[in-house]
Amino acid sequence: MATLAKMGRTVAVPLLAKRLGIVTKSVRCMAYWNKDWKPGPYPRTPKERAAAAKKYGLRVEDYEPYPDDGFGYGDYPKLPRISDEAKDPYLPYDTPHNKRFFGEPVHVDADAMTEDRWNPTRTYRYPMNQMRLWFIAVMSGFFFLYWLGNKYTIFNPAMPKAYPNDGKKHYTFESTE
Amino acid sequence: MGLTYSAYIGAPDTTPRPTDLPSFDPLYGFQNGRPERRMVATTQEMQAAGLEAKDRDYCAHKLIDLMQCRKDAFPWTVACSHKVHEYEQCEFDDYVLRMKEYERERRLRERSKRKSAMVQTEALGN
Numbered sequence: 336m337a338t339l340a341k342m343g344r345t346v347a348v349p350l351l352a353k354r355l356g357i358v359t360k361s362v363r364c365m366a367y368w369n370k371d372w373k374p375g376p377y378p379r380t381p382k383e384r385a386a387a388a389k390k391y392g393l394r395v396e397d398y399e400p401y402p403d404d405g406f407g408y409g410d411y412p413k414l415p416r417i418s419d420e421a422k423d424p425y426l427p428y429d430t431p432h433n434k435r436f437f438g439e440p441v442h443v444d445a446d447a448m449t450e451d452r453w454n455p456t457r458t459y460r461y462p463m464n465q466m467r468l469w470f471i472a473v474m475s476g477f478f479f480l481y482w483l484g485n486k487y488t489i490f491n492p493a494m495p496k497a498y499p500n501d502g503k504k505h506y507t508f509e510s511t512e
Numbered sequence: 513m514g515l516t517y518s519a520y521i522g523a524p525d526t527t528p529r530p531t532d533l534p535s536f537d538p539l540y541g542f543q544n545g546r547p548e549r550r551m552v553a554t555t556q557e558m559q560a561a562g563l564e565a566k567d568r569d570y571c572a573h574k575l576i577d578l579m580q581c582r583k584d585a586f587p588w589t590v591a592c593s594h595k596v597h598e599y600e601q602c603e604f605d606d607y608v609l610r611m612k613e614y615e616r617e618r619r620l621r622e623r624s625k626r627k628s629a630m631v632q633t634e635a636l637g638n
Contacts (some may be wrong), residue, residue, distance in 0.1 A: 509547050
């Protein structure tokens, strides 16, 4: 029994120590629960604006919250829509995989604008009208061919198959002589 | 000309469509009559063999034979290759009959068109 208890301690103590370490770390963080990541209320006074700008690491003249029309995000700053794809790939970023410097404010829709997703500032090789026109032209071409194939079917020179129970008499072409 | 050309450009009024059925009397023009096609397998046999509707044609008895042979000879079903050939030959002959019926229908349409044109020219001449 004593051996069993000793074995239990050798396994449990390092595990518990590790777990306690995690707990202390998360307590030390700025926020440890999702409500702590929520933006604050919409700033009304210049003082509140300055405080919000400081909170998000922006200058007061750069800070502009989303309009408080019921669809806003509290005091969260309205940042330009720049995808990670559009950012300079040669800068020494602190987080290279999403091209972000330490403390840099993140766009509200940043999850949609990672490198492999949406790029709102993308310039296309051909203008959008031309691309739409080509799309419509190609699809109409396919539909035209489909319609043509339905209207003018190609078939074999044979009558429909004769079945013995369709209420008609069927004959061969053999001679009766 | 080719069938597709005839069907849509050359002679669209006398070329039968693939869904058209024979519209003339099947015995028209046969002085001695025509032999009727004979169905060998009975409905009970076809039901017992579990044939699908599409297989209940004039070759059903050969298909039943083939299925029986395959069942008896399994797994040496190569032994039934002659029956396979018999069944396929029967289906081939059936298709040839269909093609002949198609050609007969087409020629009779041409003929009736010619005849009505002749009647019209005679009426104009008188």
